[in-house]
Amino acid sequence: MPRRKRLRKVVAPPGFKGYKPYGTSGKVTGHVELLYEEYEAIKLVDYDGMNHLEASKLMGISRPTMARIYEEARKKIAKALVESKEIKTAFGNAWLDKSWYVCEQCHTKFNLPDNITQQACPLCSSFNINAITKTSK
Amino acid sequence: MKTIISSSGNKLNSEFDLRFGRAAWFCLFDDETGKSIFFQNEHSEAQGGAGTKASEFVIEMEATKVISGDFGPKAKELLEKFKIQMVILDNAKTTIGEIVEKLAGK
Numbered sequence: 001m002p003r004r005k006r007l008r009k010v011v012a013p014p015g016f017k018g019y020k021p022y023g024t025s026g027k028v029t030g031h032v033e034l035l036y037e038e039y040e041a042i043k044l045v046d047y048d049g050m051n052h053l054e055a056s057k058l059m060g061i062s063r064p065t066m067a068r069i070y071e072e073a074r075k076k077i078a079k080a081l082v083e084s085k086e087i088k089t090a091f092g093n094a095w096l097d098k099s100w101y102v103c104e105q106c107h108t109k110f111n112l113p114d115n116i117t118q119q120a121c122p123l124c125s126s127f128n129i130n131a132i133t134k135t136s137k
Numbered sequence: 138m139k140t141i142i143s144s145s146g147n148k149l150n151s152e153f154d155l156r157f158g159r160a161a162w163f164c165l166f167d168d169e170t171g172k173s174i175f176f177q178n179e180h181s182e183a184q185g186g187a188g189t190k191a192s193e194f195v196i197e198m199e200a201t202k203v204i205s206g207d208f209g210p211k212a213k214e215l216l217e218k219f220k221i222q223m224v225i226l227d228n229a230k231t232t233i234g235e236i237v238e239k240l241a242g243k
Contacts, residue, residue: 113220122202122224123239
Protein backbone atom coordinates (compact mmCIF):
# COMPACT_ATOMS: atom_id res chain seq x y z
CA MET A 1 0.00 0.00 0.00
CA PRO A 2 1.44 3.40 -0.91
CA ARG A 3 2.01 5.92 1.79
CA ARG A 4 -0.96 8.14 2.53
CA LYS A 5 -0.80 11.55 0.92
CA ARG A 6 -0.31 14.29 3.40
CA LEU A 7 -2.99 16.93 3.01
CA ARG A 8 -1.77 20.16 1.52
CA LYS A 9 -2.84 23.30 3.25
CA VAL A 10 -4.56 25.76 0.96
CA VAL A 11 -5.20 29.20 2.40
CA ALA A 12 -8.03 30.14 0.06
CA PRO A 13 -9.60 28.16 -2.77
CA PRO A 14 -9.42 29.69 -6.25
CA GLY A 15 -12.10 32.30 -6.86
CA PHE A 16 -13.19 30.67 -10.10
CA LYS A 17 -14.50 27.34 -11.32
CA GLY A 18 -12.36 27.32 -14.43
CA TYR A 19 -11.07 29.09 -17.54
CA LYS A 20 -12.30 28.64 -21.06
CA PRO A 21 -10.45 29.57 -24.24
CA TYR A 22 -12.35 31.74 -26.69
CA GLY A 23 -11.93 32.50 -30.37
CA THR A 24 -10.73 28.98 -31.09
CA SER A 25 -11.24 27.86 -34.68
CA GLY A 26 -12.27 24.37 -33.80
CA LYS A 27 -14.20 23.18 -30.82
CA VAL A 28 -12.59 23.05 -27.42
CA THR A 29 -11.16 19.59 -26.92
CA GLY A 30 -11.44 18.49 -23.34
CA HIS A 31 -10.07 20.06 -20.21
CA VAL A 32 -7.27 19.82 -17.70
CA GLU A 33 -7.96 19.52 -14.01
CA LEU A 34 -6.05 21.99 -11.90
CA LEU A 35 -6.05 20.84 -8.28
CA TYR A 36 -6.46 23.33 -5.46
CA GLU A 37 -2.94 22.63 -4.18
CA GLU A 38 -1.54 23.26 -7.66
CA TYR A 39 -3.36 26.56 -7.85
CA GLU A 40 -1.99 27.39 -4.40
CA ALA A 41 1.55 26.48 -5.49
CA ILE A 42 1.34 28.80 -8.52
CA LYS A 43 -0.11 31.53 -6.35
CA LEU A 44 2.55 31.30 -3.63
CA VAL A 45 5.52 31.02 -5.98
CA ASP A 46 4.61 33.13 -9.01
CA TYR A 47 2.11 35.59 -7.60
CA ASP A 48 3.42 36.10 -4.06
CA GLY A 49 7.02 35.61 -5.18
CA MET A 50 8.01 33.07 -2.52
CA ASN A 51 10.69 30.47 -3.03
CA HIS A 52 9.81 26.79 -2.89
CA LEU A 53 11.00 26.35 0.67
CA GLU A 54 8.84 29.15 2.06
CA ALA A 55 5.85 28.00 0.06
CA SER A 56 6.30 24.39 1.19
CA LYS A 57 6.29 25.46 4.84
CA LEU A 58 3.06 27.38 4.32
CA MET A 59 1.41 24.39 2.73
CA GLY A 60 2.66 21.95 5.36
CA ILE A 61 4.60 19.73 2.96
CA SER A 62 8.25 19.11 2.14
CA ARG A 63 10.16 21.23 -0.35
CA PRO A 64 10.55 18.41 -2.92
CA THR A 65 6.81 17.69 -2.78
CA MET A 66 6.12 21.37 -3.19
CA ALA A 67 8.42 21.47 -6.24
CA ARG A 68 6.63 18.47 -7.72
CA ILE A 69 3.20 20.01 -7.29
CA TYR A 70 4.43 23.29 -8.76
CA GLU A 71 5.96 21.47 -11.73
CA GLU A 72 2.72 19.62 -12.36
CA ALA A 73 0.69 22.83 -12.13
CA ARG A 74 2.85 24.54 -14.76
CA LYS A 75 2.67 21.51 -17.03
CA LYS A 76 -1.10 21.49 -16.82
CA ILE A 77 -1.44 25.21 -17.52
CA ALA A 78 0.99 24.96 -20.45
CA LYS A 79 -0.96 22.03 -21.82
CA ALA A 80 -4.22 23.95 -21.54
CA LEU A 81 -2.76 26.99 -23.32
CA VAL A 82 -1.08 25.11 -26.15
CA GLU A 83 -3.85 22.61 -26.81
CA SER A 84 -6.57 25.22 -26.14
CA LYS A 85 -8.18 23.17 -23.44
CA GLU A 86 -10.40 24.35 -20.65
CA ILE A 87 -8.97 24.61 -17.15
CA LYS A 88 -11.23 23.27 -14.43
CA THR A 89 -10.43 23.38 -10.76
CA ALA A 90 -10.73 20.27 -8.60
CA PHE A 91 -10.39 19.78 -4.88
CA GLY A 92 -7.39 17.41 -4.91
CA ASN A 93 -5.67 16.61 -1.62
CA ALA A 94 -6.18 19.96 -0.02
CA TRP A 95 -7.10 21.04 3.44
CA LEU A 96 -8.65 24.47 3.41
CA ASP A 97 -7.05 26.62 6.01
CA LYS A 98 -9.70 29.32 5.98
CA SER A 99 -12.64 27.03 6.58
CA TRP A 100 -11.52 26.11 10.11
CA TYR A 101 -12.13 28.32 13.08
CA VAL A 102 -11.31 28.29 16.74
CA CYS A 103 -13.53 29.69 19.47
CA GLU A 104 -11.51 31.95 21.77
CA GLN A 105 -13.88 31.28 24.64
CA CYS A 106 -14.06 27.48 24.84
CA HIS A 107 -11.15 26.60 22.45
CA THR A 108 -13.38 24.47 20.27
CA LYS A 109 -12.23 24.02 16.69
CA PHE A 110 -14.89 23.82 14.00
CA ASN A 111 -15.60 24.48 10.35
CA LEU A 112 -18.39 26.54 8.86
CA PRO A 113 -19.96 24.87 5.83
CA ASP A 114 -21.49 27.45 3.49
CA ASN A 115 -25.05 26.56 4.54
CA ILE A 116 -24.34 28.00 7.97
CA THR A 117 -24.65 31.75 7.94
CA GLN A 118 -24.13 32.54 11.60
CA GLN A 119 -20.49 33.20 12.40
CA ALA A 120 -20.62 31.89 15.94
CA CYS A 121 -19.19 29.04 17.98
CA PRO A 122 -21.45 25.98 17.58
CA LEU A 123 -20.98 25.00 21.20
CA CYS A 124 -21.07 28.12 23.35
CA SER A 125 -22.55 30.53 20.74
CA SER A 126 -19.72 32.96 21.36
CA PHE A 127 -19.01 35.36 18.51
CA ASN A 128 -15.37 35.53 19.53
CA ILE A 129 -14.07 33.21 16.83
CA ASN A 130 -10.97 33.32 14.65
CA ALA A 131 -9.89 31.54 11.52
CA ILE A 132 -7.15 29.00 12.15
CA THR A 133 -3.94 30.06 10.50
CA LYS A 134 -0.70 28.15 10.20
CA THR A 135 0.71 29.82 13.29
CA SER A 136 -2.08 28.76 15.64
CA LYS A 137 -2.29 25.23 14.23
CA MET B 138 -31.18 20.68 14.42
CA LYS B 139 -29.59 17.34 15.15
CA THR B 140 -26.11 16.86 16.49
CA ILE B 141 -24.07 13.67 16.70
CA ILE B 142 -21.56 13.39 19.53
CA SER B 143 -19.03 10.56 19.74
CA SER B 144 -19.34 8.86 23.10
CA SER B 145 -17.58 6.10 25.02
CA GLY B 146 -20.80 4.92 26.68
CA ASN B 147 -24.55 5.01 26.35
CA LYS B 148 -25.41 7.35 29.21
CA LEU B 149 -25.38 11.11 29.61
CA ASN B 150 -22.64 10.80 32.22
CA SER B 151 -20.44 8.78 29.87
CA GLU B 152 -17.21 10.34 28.77
CA PHE B 153 -16.88 11.97 25.40
CA ASP B 154 -14.88 9.90 22.88
CA LEU B 155 -12.07 11.67 21.03
CA ARG B 156 -12.24 9.19 18.18
CA PHE B 157 -14.92 9.56 15.58
CA GLY B 158 -15.02 6.41 13.44
CA ARG B 159 -14.00 4.18 16.32
CA ALA B 160 -16.14 5.66 19.05
CA ALA B 161 -18.11 2.99 20.90
CA TRP B 162 -21.38 4.96 20.87
CA PHE B 163 -22.94 7.90 19.15
CA CYS B 164 -25.27 10.27 20.92
CA LEU B 165 -27.89 11.92 18.75
CA PHE B 166 -29.09 15.13 20.31
CA ASP B 167 -32.05 17.02 18.86
CA ASP B 168 -32.24 20.58 20.16
CA GLU B 169 -35.87 20.95 19.07
CA THR B 170 -37.15 18.12 21.22
CA GLY B 171 -34.28 18.27 23.72
CA LYS B 172 -33.94 14.51 23.57
CA SER B 173 -30.74 12.54 23.27
CA ILE B 174 -30.69 9.01 21.89
CA PHE B 175 -27.70 6.67 21.95
CA PHE B 176 -26.70 4.37 19.13
CA GLN B 177 -24.03 1.71 19.31
CA ASN B 178 -21.32 2.05 16.68
CA GLU B 179 -21.26 -1.28 14.84
CA HIS B 180 -18.06 -0.37 13.06
CA SER B 181 -15.91 0.61 16.03
CA GLU B 182 -13.88 -2.60 15.67
CA ALA B 183 -13.88 -2.64 11.87
CA GLN B 184 -10.67 -3.38 10.01
CA GLY B 185 -10.96 -0.28 7.88
CA GLY B 186 -13.39 2.34 6.68
CA ALA B 187 -14.75 3.08 10.14
CA GLY B 188 -14.62 6.82 9.50
CA THR B 189 -16.53 6.47 6.24
CA LYS B 190 -19.15 4.26 7.89
CA ALA B 191 -19.56 6.68 10.76
CA SER B 192 -19.94 9.59 8.34
CA GLU B 193 -22.60 7.66 6.44
CA PHE B 194 -24.42 7.10 9.71
CA VAL B 195 -24.36 10.84 10.41
CA ILE B 196 -25.74 11.59 6.94
CA GLU B 197 -28.45 8.94 7.38
CA MET B 198 -29.54 10.46 10.68
CA GLU B 199 -29.78 13.85 8.95
CA ALA B 200 -27.59 15.50 11.55
CA THR B 201 -26.15 18.90 10.69
CA LYS B 202 -23.34 18.88 13.20
CA VAL B 203 -20.81 16.34 14.49
CA ILE B 204 -18.80 16.75 17.66
CA SER B 205 -15.70 14.59 18.03
CA GLY B 206 -12.02 14.76 18.82
CA ASP B 207 -10.65 14.39 15.33
CA PHE B 208 -11.78 13.44 11.86
CA GLY B 209 -9.77 11.32 9.44
CA PRO B 210 -9.24 12.39 5.83
CA LYS B 211 -12.06 10.21 4.46
CA ALA B 212 -14.58 11.26 7.08
CA LYS B 213 -13.62 14.89 6.58
CA GLU B 214 -14.10 14.68 2.84
CA LEU B 215 -17.51 13.04 3.15
CA LEU B 216 -18.81 15.36 5.84
CA GLU B 217 -17.58 18.39 3.94
CA LYS B 218 -19.41 17.20 0.85
CA PHE B 219 -22.69 16.91 2.70
CA LYS B 220 -22.18 20.27 4.40
CA ILE B 221 -22.15 18.81 7.87
CA GLN B 222 -20.41 20.98 10.40
CA MET B 223 -17.45 19.35 12.16
CA VAL B 224 -16.68 20.45 15.69
CA ILE B 225 -13.41 19.36 17.29
CA LEU B 226 -13.16 19.23 21.06
CA ASP B 227 -9.90 18.15 22.61
CA ASN B 228 -11.05 17.72 26.18
CA ALA B 229 -11.60 14.00 26.75
CA LYS B 230 -12.67 14.44 30.36
CA THR B 231 -15.90 16.17 29.54
CA THR B 232 -19.12 14.13 29.59
CA ILE B 233 -21.88 13.87 27.01
CA GLY B 234 -24.26 15.53 29.45
CA GLU B 235 -22.07 18.62 29.68
CA ILE B 236 -21.86 18.96 25.91
CA VAL B 237 -25.60 18.50 25.54
CA GLU B 238 -26.22 21.15 28.19
CA LYS B 239 -24.05 23.63 26.30
CA LEU B 240 -25.85 22.85 23.04
CA ALA B 241 -29.28 23.19 24.65
CA GLY B 242 -28.29 26.32 26.55
CA LYS B 243 -28.23 28.60 23.56
